[in-house]
Amino acid sequence: MAALIEARELTKHFTIGRHQTVHAVDAVSLAIAEREVVGLVGESGSGKSTFGRTLVGLYEKTGGEVLFAGERLPAKYASADFRRFASQIQMIFQDPYSSLNPRMTVGEIIGEGLRIGGGDADALIMQPKFVVCDEPISALDVSVQAQIVRLLGELKSSLGLTMLFIAHDLSMVRYVSDRMAVMYLGSLVEIGTADDVYFRPKHPYTEILVASNPQADPRTERTRKPVAIKGEIASPINVRAGCRFASRCPKVMDVCRSVTPELRPVADGGAGSRVACHLFPAAK
Numbered sequence: 001m002a003a004l005i006e007a008r009e010l011t012k013h014f015t016i017g018r019h020q021t022v023h024a025v026d027a028v029s030l031a032i033a034e035r036e037v038v039g040l041v042g043e044s045g046s047g048k049s050t051f052g053r054t055l056v057g058l059y060e061k062t063g064g065e066v067l068f069a070g071e072r073l074p075a076k077y078a079s080a081d082f083r084r085f086a087s088q089i090q091m092i093f094q095d096p097y098s099s100l101n102p103r104m105t106v107g108e109i110i111g112e113g114l115r116i117g118g119g120d121a122d123a124l125i126m127q128p129k130f131v132v133c134d135e136p137i138s139a140l141d142v143s144v145q146a147q148i149v150r151l152l153g154e155l156k157s158s159l160g161l162t163m164l165f166i167a168h169d170l171s172m173v174r175y176v177s178d179r180m181a182v183m184y185l186g187s188l189v190e191i192g193t194a195d196d197v198y199f200r201p202k203h204p205y206t207e208i209l210v211a212s213n214p215q216a217d218p219r220t221e222r223t224r225k226p227v228a229i230k231g232e233i234a235s236p237i238n239v240r241a242g243c244r245f246a247s248r249c250p251k252v253m254d255v256c257r258s259v260t261p262e263l264r265p266v267a268d269g270g271a272g273s274r275v276a277c278h279l280f281p282a283a284k
Helices: 048-055 079-085 106-116 142-159 170-176 194-199 204-212 218-223
Strands: 003-017 020-033 037-041 063-068 089-092 130-134 162-166 179-184 187-193
Touching (some): 020 048, 170 179, 187 194
Parallel strands (some): 037 162
């Protein structure tokens, strides 16, 4: 199936001082098909939101490219580019203050998008083809989360939406997504169908994320031993070669500290599964 939006080696670095560069997103490649929902998970600081913002043009790309419906999007957006693509590409922001102007009424906020043909406040009123949902349920009550997820499902069916769904709750991401991608310190470490990643994780980081996800049964959750990732988080500044999870990985090998693993299909993975880990041989 052809991709509606595709990131090819998408990179976003931030210079924070002399000879210091934060590798927020490093050569991430991800294709999302039309009407597909891809969930993006990982700890805070893994680069999920930065990837989403760079994908939609809110951040200037350091490297790589983004294609939308086969067209290469600008490396740096001008005002005309935002006006042109706002009716097709939108973002639901994690921070409500990034979406709602306290000096405007609700009617003015909703009407602004229709009036100027786009804007930060109106992610769905323009009926876009692609939406980045950046933690849309993280600050909500569980019952409200379920309502929002059902609403997004209905909008996907009625509007034909394609979505990148960014969240921390892996069980909720599995429920809403067709595929799931796992991000760690700016790089993708695993991607596959939502069920494969959740129930049959390959990467040690994914295994720990799944194990630390809260259980639905409160009795099981109360008796479950806490799961924590031990070790120091590698610095995202001037990143060295090697696996970025090596300093915290319980299965680390010598090769992990010197050779950066590639995201590639594995011999015993599901259809479309790819893992960036030296533990798994490449599929033949």
